[in-house]
Amino acid sequence: MLGDGYLEQLKREGRIVVVGASLAGLRAAETLRSEGFAGSLTIIGDEPHEPYDRPPLSKQVLLGRAGADRTALPRLRSVDATWRLGVPATGLDRAARRVRLADGDEVPYDRLLIATGVRARPWPRAAEAELDGVFVLRTRDDSAALARRLDAGPQRVLVIGAGFTGSEIASACRERGLPVTVAERGAAPLVGALGGVVGAVAAELQRQHGVDLRCGVMVTALEGDTSGRVRVAHLSDGSTVEADVVIVSLGAIRNTEWLSGSGLGAGPRGIACDAGCRAFDIRGIVTDDIYAAGDVARSPHALFSYQFLSLEHWGNAVSQARIAAHNMLSESTDRLPHMEVPAFWSAQFGVNIKSVGVPSLGTEILISQGSLQDQRFVGVYGYQGRVIGAVAFDQAKWLPFYQELIETTASFPPPFDTVDRRPDGQRPIDADFPDPSVPTHGPTVTLSGYSPADRRMTFTPAH
Amino acid sequence: MTPSLLHQVLDYANRADPYPIYEELRKTPIHHEADGPYVISTYYEIRSLLHDPRISSDARNLSSTTHDPLAEGAQGEGALPPSFLRLDPPEHDRLRRMTNRPFGPPHSPRRVDGMRQELHGIVSGLIDDIGDPGRIDLVDQFSYPFPVTVICRLLGVPREDEARFHTWADTIAAGLDPDPDADPAERGKVSQEARMQLGMYLAGLVEERRKNPGEDMLSELATATGEDGAMTTMELLSTAALLLIAGHETTVNLVTNGMLTLLRNPDVLERLRADPRLAVPIVEELLRFEPPVQLVPQRTTLTDIEVRGVTIPKGASLWLVLASGNRDPQRFEDPDRFDPDRRDIQHLGLGSGIHSCFGAPLARLEAQFALSELARRLENPRLLEDPPPYRQNAVLRGPRHLSIACDGIRP
Ligand SMILES: Cc1cc2nc3c(=O)[nH]c(=O)nc-3n(C[C@H](O)[C@H](O)[C@H](O)COP(=O)(O)OP(=O)(O)OC[C@H]3O[C@@H](n4cnc5c(N)ncnc54)[C@H](O)[C@@H]3O)c2cc1C
Numbered sequence: 001m002l003g004d005g006y007l008e009q010l011k012r013e014g015r016i017v018v019v020g021a022s023l024a025g026l027r028a029a030e031t032l033r034s035e036g037f038a039g040s041l042t043i044i045g046d047e048p049h050e051p052y053d054r055p056p057l058s059k060q061v062l063l064g065r066a067g068a069d070r071t072a073l074p075r076l077r078s079v080d081a082t083w084r085l086g087v088p089a090t091g092l093d094r095a096a097r098r099v100r101l102a103d104g105d106e107v108p109y110d111r112l113l114i115a116t117g118v119r120a121r122p123w124p125r126a127a128e129a130e131l132d133g134v135f136v137l138r139t140r141d142d143s144a145a146l147a148r149r150l151d152a153g154p155q156r157v158l159v160i161g162a163g164f165t166g167s168e169i170a171s172a173c174r175e176r177g178l179p180v181t182v183a184e185r186g187a188a189p190l191v192g193a194l195g196g197v198v199g200a201v202a203a204e205l206q207r208q209h210g211v212d213l214r215c216g217v218m219v220t221a222l223e224g225d226t227s228g229r230v231r232v233a234h235l236s237d238g239s240t241v242e243a244d245v246v247i248v249s250l251g252a253i254r255n256t257e258w259l260s261g262s263g264l265g266a267g268p269r270g271i272a273c274d275a276g277c278r279a280f281d282i283r284g285i286v287t288d289d290i291y292a293a294g295d296v297a298r299s300p301h302a303l304f305s306y307q308f309l310s311l312e313h314w315g316n317a318v319s320q321a322r323i324a325a326h327n328m329l330s331e332s333t334d335r336l337p338h339m340e341v342p343a344f345w346s347a348q349f350g351v352n353i354k355s356v357g358v359p360s361l362g363t364e365i366l367i368s369q370g371s372l373q374d375q376r377f378v379g380v381y382g383y384q385g386r387v388i389g390a391v392a393f394d395q396a397k398w399l400p401f402y403q404e405l406i407e408t409t410a411s412f413p414p415p416f417d418t419v420d421r422r423p424d425g426q427r428p429i430d431a432d433f434p435d436p437s438v439p440t441h442g443p444t445v446t447l448s449g450y451s452p453a454d455r456r457m458t459f460t461p462a463h
Numbered sequence: 464m465t466p467s468l469l470h471q472v473l474d475y476a477n478r479a480d481p482y483p484i485y486e487e488l489r490k491t492p493i494h495h496e497a498d499g500p501y502v503i504s505t506y507y508e509i510r511s512l513l514h515d516p517r518i519s520s521d522a523r524n525l526s527s528t529t530h531d532p533l534a535e536g537a538q539g540e541g542a543l544p545p546s547f548l549r550l551d552p553p554e555h556d557r558l559r560r561m562t563n564r565p566f567g568p569p570h571s572p573r574r575v576d577g578m579r580q581e582l583h584g585i586v587s588g589l590i591d592d593i594g595d596p597g598r599i600d601l602v603d604q605f606s607y608p609f610p611v612t613v614i615c616r617l618l619g620v621p622r623e624d625e626a627r628f629h630t631w632a633d634t635i636a637a638g639l640d641p642d643p644d645a646d647p648a649e650r651g652k653v654s655q656e657a658r659m660q661l662g663m664y665l666a667g668l669v670e671e672r673r674k675n676p677g678e679d680m681l682s683e684l685a686t687a688t689g690e691d692g693a694m695t696t697m698e699l700l701s702t703a704a705l706l707l708i709a710g711h712e713t714t715v716n717l718v719t720n721g722m723l724t725l726l727r728n729p730d731v732l733e734r735l736r737a738d739p740r741l742a743v744p745i746v747e748e749l750l751r752f753e754p755p756v757q758l759v760p761q762r763t764t765l766t767d768i769e770v771r772g773v774t775i776p777k778g779a780s781l782w783l784v785l786a787s788g789n790r791d792p793q794r795f796e797d798p799d800r801f802d803p804d805r806r807d808i809q810h811l812g813l814g815s816g817i818h819s820c821f822g823a824p825l826a827r828l829e830a831q832f833a834l835s836e837l838a839r840r841l842e843n844p845r846l847l848e849d850p851p852p853y854r855q856n857a858v859l860r861g862p863r864h865l866s867i868a869c870d871g872i873r874p
Contacts (some may be wrong), residue, residue, distance in 0.1 A: 350569075369516055370553065378516075395552075399815045400514040417766045418516035419551040 009079035011329055016041040017099055018081075018108050019089045020115030020255075021045025023053065024294030024317040028113050029079040031325035041081040042107050044099065047089035049140055055314060057143035058165050059347055062172035064151070068144035073265055089116075092262035097289070109291065111328045114259070114271055114279065115321065117295040121161075128222040134246045137165060149245055150176060157181070158233050158243035160219050162189035164346045166249030167202065169371035170437050171348035174209045180280060181212040181234070181241045183219050185406075186434050192345075192393055194355070196432025198379055201372050203392065205349045214239075222246060252312060254296050264290065270298040270310045275337040277324035290326060293320035302339055303406065304358055304388070313344045341403050345396070351375060354396040357389030357406040364414045364433040369420045370395055378402065382412030382428055467496050472758075472784075473642060473857050475657050479850035481757070482799065485758070487786035493773040500760065501773075504787040506811065508792035512783060518762050521551045521723035524805055525763045526778025542655055542663045544578060544697050546662050546705035548818065549761065555817065561691050565683035567824065573679075575824045578617070582829060585612050586836045595873055596842070601865040605837070606718035606850055607711070610829055617825070618703065619679025620668060628707065631661040634810030635704075636712045640856040641760050641782075661707070663699040669699060670750075680706070706822070713828050716755035718833045721746070723865060725834065726799055726846045732838055739835035745803045746830045750812030752850030754848040757786040757860045759814065785811040786860075844869040 017198060018025045021043050029043055045051075045064045053069040060066040076372065084101065091100035098106045120136035123129035132156075148174065157173045161167045162184035171181045186192065187205060188199030207214045218236040219311040225231045233241045234293070256266040265280035272280045277299065279290040283302040293444070294317035298310040319340045327335040347356040362381025370377035370393075377399055381389035387410045390402035413428045471477055471484045488494055488504040495501050503509050522545070547558040556822050564570045581587035589605050599605075607789055615622045638654025681703060687693055694702065725732040725745075735741045762781040769773055775781070790798040790812045795805075813820035820826065837844075847866035854863045 013721055095532050374553070375551070376556070397819075398514060398516055400816075401511065404511060416768070419765065420516070420553055452826060 003052040006333065009116075010039065011037050012039060013457075015108060016113070016328065017047075017109035017110045018043045018113045018115060019099060020117055020294070020296070021083065021085060021112075022051050022115065022117055022294075022317075023048065023073065023314065024115035024117070025040045025113070026073055026321075026322040027076075027114065027318050027323040028293060029081055029320045030323035032329065033079055035326060035329050036079055037329055039110075042109075043078065043081045044084045044089050044107065045081075045084065046086065047139060047141075048086035048103075050083075050085070054138070057140065058137055059172065061143045062147055062150065062169060063175055064147065068140045068147065088258065089418055090258050092259055092264065093225070094262055094264070094287075094290070098298075112298050113321075113328070114266075114288045114290065114292045114296060115126065115317075116255035116258070117317075118254050120235050120248070120338065121250045121253050123250075124250045128224075128230075129248070129260070130228075131222060131224040131230040131246075132228050133244050134222060136248050137169060138252070145410050146245075146247065151180065154178060154243075154245040155239070156243040156370065157245045157247065158183065158219075158241050159247045159249055159323060161249035161251070162186075162206075162213070162215075163192060163249060163264075164344075165250060165349045166247070167206070167248050167249075168346060169249060169297075170206060170211050173208070174262060174349070175210060178226065179212070180210075181214065181243065182206060183217055183235060183241070184213070184215045185218050189213070192360065192435055194379075195362070195365060195381075195428040197372070198391055198393075199432075201281050201375055202348075205351060205375060209349045209460055212241075218383075224444055230307075230364075238447065247377055248395065250390050253293070254310075256296065266419070270296050270303065270436050272308065273297055273299045273301055275302065276327045276335045277320055277338060277341070279325065291324040293317065293324040299338060301342075302337070303341065303409070304361060307361075309358070311342050311343070311344075313342055315343050316340070330388040341406055343399075343403070347457060352396055353391065354399055355389060355394055356399050356403045357381065357387070357390040359389035359431075360433060362388045362431050363433070364412070364428040366428040367422070367425040368414060369398060369425070371422045378416060380405075380412065381431060387412045387414065466685050468494060468500075468863060469496050469502065472502075472633065473640075475855060476852070478855075481786070481857075482790060484765040485784060485790060486843065489791060493775070495773075500782045501771070501775050502784060504784045506791035509783045509788040509811055510815055512762070512770070512781065513811075513814060513818070517765050518781065519551050520555070520761055521545070521685060521764050522549060522761070522763070524551075525778075525780060535758055543658050543701045543704060544711070546701045548705060548709075550743065552817065556692065557691055558702060559821065561687060561689065561694055562684065562706070562821070564687060564689055564755055564865075565680045566765060566821075568787065570689075575828060578613070578825070579828070580831075581616065581816055582613060583610060583833045583836075584833050588838050589604065590836060593872055595871045596736070598751045598847075599867050599869070601867055602715065602719055603864065606715045606722070606833070606865075609833060610711040610714035612741065613714075613825070613829060614643065614707060616708070617680055618706060619672060620707065621678055621848050624664070628661055628664060631657040631664075632708050632712065635708055637856065639858050642855075646732075651808055654814050656668040658704060659750075659853065661704050664805070665703045665707075666696070668705070674860070710822055710825075712859055713755040713820075713822075714829050716859060717749065717826060718747075719808050719829045719862050719865050720753040720755065721749050721830055721834050721854060722837060722867070723846070723849075723851065723862060724749060725802055725838065727845060727849070731767075731801070731803055734803075735835060735838040738772050741803060742803075742831035742835040744808075744835060746803055747808050747810070747829055748801060748803045749830070751795070751805075751808055751810035752789070754786050754789060754810070754812035755859060755861060756812075756814075756820075757783040758858055760858060785814065840873045841867075842870040842873055850869040 043364045051073045053073050056071050061068045088102045089099050090102050098108050100106050120138040125215045156179045159170045159182045162182050167189050170180050170182050189202040191199040219233050220236050221234040230246050259266040263281050264283050273292045274286050277291045278286045279292045295312045298308045299308040300307045315450045322340050323336050323338045336445045359381045362383045364382040367377050368380050376394045378392045378395045388407040485747050492505040492508055547555045634657035635654055672682040672685045676686050760782045762776050763777050766777050792798050813823045849863045851862040
């Protein structure tokens with residue numbers, strides 16, 4: 001069946017289904033068309049909206065500079081697809097090659113791309129999560145609702161979790177002049193992603209901008225008034241915070257539940273796939289017709305010892321989508337691996353933060369340019385004597401250089417002089433990452449491969 | 464003996480078409496002659512050096528045996544301090560950031576866009592005044608006065624003073640030309656003298672603006688109070704001089720090279736006439752195909768660095784030949800073809816990294832307006848002389864005059 005001509009036929013009259021109508025889904029669809037796919041294309045999305053962009057949701061939208069309904073992703077070309085929006089996929093029958101939908105429909109495919117991303121981790125106690133004034137931020141609707149509430153001028157905003165999203169929300173609130181408390185279980189904001197050395201700078205930034213930042217504490221309960229509006233939060237140190245808006249920013253959960261029972265290697269850590277975005281089944285055998293891309297995917301990366309990486313990065317979603325789409329239509333010899341160096345950016349408290357590589361893999365950091373005190377610097381992360389990541393605060397234009405160091409597995413600490421090298425940037429120091437077994441708000445990069453020391457796996461031979 | 468490649472790059476005889484020499488250069492991507500500079504001519508190498516923090520723009524880091532014609536005399540008494548173009552972080556970042564406050568986002572997101580109306584007015588006025596359509600010198604009548612008027616308005620420099628600063632600007636721009644046969648000390652002195660004169664002229668304006676601030680950039684720079692505080696007067700003068708000169712010495716070439724290229728590619732000119740929106744990709748392709756700044760001769764190494772197997776020693780002078788990188792066949796398909804339909808066009812025409820062209824958004828807009836209006840209004844335009852006579856400068860390369868004729872000027 002995979003003989004000569006199959007691909008030609010697939011391109012001409014095949015059926016491709018994309019589940020997840022967001023960044024990765026759209027860019028994959030565009031790539032399919034520009035690589036000559038002329039068959040039928042169906043895009044399934046549980047949100048009612050056409051694909052939109054998420055980064056502005058915690059930045060421009062909260063600041064009131066752009067409406068949440070003005071974040072539609074630019075179309076790079078026409079995709080000529082059948083859109084099934086507002087209906088979730090609920091199941092996958094791999095034998096029959098069909099995707100089941102919540103409305104009872106089934107959509108057959110010859111090739112399937114899964115791009116269902118992640119969703120916000122909700123507040124664990126359902127009753128408290130339902131209080132009026134408690135928000136999460138992942139979708140356009142979340143952002144519109146939150147922006148409206150901020151417009152109304154709340155007395156105090158409480159952000160639970162100081163990861164990138166939580167910090168951006170706090171920043172937007174301060175820019176609007178709203179009183180903000182941030183509660184973070186870790187020792188500082190952004191520690192999960194960037195470590196304690198850089199986290200201390202983030203903490204300083206927040207405080208300078210008037211955030212009431214509380215680290216090393218957990219919110220233990222939310223309490224409402226008689227009309228069901230959130231009123232106060234109780235913290236693990238015994239203190240309370242009165243707030244009428246609470247944003248729960250505790251990281252994300254991968255949208256893979258709908259795949260349970262399908263036999264696909266999908267679970268809470270995402271969908272395991274090979275470097276070419278082909279999904280594995282639960283037996284570790286690669287499928288040839290199912291692909292995964294974006295936040296939901298986890299795949300081995302050659303630059304990081306073939307560890308499985310799950311990345312919640314905009315650029316990663318785009319590039320995996322393109323690779324997956326290309327590979328779907330290619331002979332095995334023409335397939336491309338996804339080898340891009342991870343990159344991520346954020347904007348908060350007037351600072352442009354950008355990282356390349358996987359800082360959270362690093363154990364040491366060297367401030368190679370600028371200074372932590374000035375809050376303008378480049379930090380290079382080292383892991384076992386090589387450069388593994390870099391972060392820049394307001395110095396992003398240098399990062400292509402550090403990316404090259406990562407790509408060429410350059411040695412750490414970098415031995416050379418640079419412009420703006422300060423005395424305290426002569427020696428590496430401990431990057432101060434928290435113990436990975438202690439959960440934080442959730443970093444945007446997760447190493448999701450099983451290490452040999454990982455004893456949680458149980459091996460149960462089928463026969 | 465055939466002259467060295469470096470001499471050929473600088474030789475005026477090759478000014479009209481330096482591209483074959485660049486092709487020759489690319490055969491040795493890191494080209495080095497005797498005690499001359501290391502000349503880098505390939506796209507990927509140039510791009511990575513522009514982002515390399517081991518490379519300095521500060522002439523004080525050149526080793527004493529390497530002379531930099533562009534830095535000579537910079538240390539003289541009472542001289543203007545180096546502009547941010549010739550500084551490294553953190554001074555570079557601070558001055559560029561402060562200069563950017565009244566110019567671009569986040570603090571002034573509408574400055575450039577807000578000039579659209581004005582740019583259109585200036586362009587229309589200049590075309591209206593062309594006179595005899597049978598004999599037009601596009602440089603004198605259009606591509607020089609246009610950006611000068613724009614930068615004067617932007618900065619708040621009286622247009623009437625143009626005659627005064629024109630000569631200084633010319634001398635300073637000529638000083639950027641690394642002519643190997645000129646006596647560097649002598650040239651440095653002349654160009655530093657001109658910078659000082661220009662600085663003194665600007666000092667008068669700044670004083671006036673401090674008392675009587677307007678909406679212009681000079682006023683805002685002179686009265687700024689941001690997180691970085693205020694510039695010292697010397698920093699301010701040096702910055703203003705940089706903006707004034709860079710603000711027109713480059714755009715004049717972009718517009719003239721642009722019209723020359725369009726007249727050599729009449730089909731593209733015709734398409735632009737029919738659809739002014741094509742000006743956007745045309746200007747991008749021009750920045751690749753005929754960049755107004757051909758090379759950056761002002762970099763040095765802070766440490767020994769290895770590029771493509773060649774060790775460049777600490778303190779060496781580097782020349783990054785942007786115009787050659789832009790025509791590197793390793794990077795661009797069919798690079799010698801002018802093709803506004805190119806999709807993948809990450810050219811080096813405006814540099815890259817922390818020193819990437821400060822005025823880029825304005826320069827792009829100026830060139831787009833200029834070319835689309837010329838295309839729309841000149842009836843059946845043609846070149847009277849091809850190639851036209853060029854300016855001496857190998858760095859800021861462009862025609863000194865561009866003689867064209869047309870059948871008439873459309874309203
Ligand atoms: C507020 C915010 C700010 C961000 N800022 C940045 C930033 O500054 N820089 C950066 O690099 N990244 C940022 N990101 C991350 C970036 O937006 C994501 O990496 C990117 O959106 C991932 O795209 P995706 O298509 O893989 O997944 P998603 O965008 O999550 O899309 C998945 C889609 O699939 C849908 N779906 C889920 N399950 C089903 C189902 N069963 N059936 C049908 N549809 C389903 C989901 O509803 C969703 O619409 C930000 C994210 C958020 C939320």
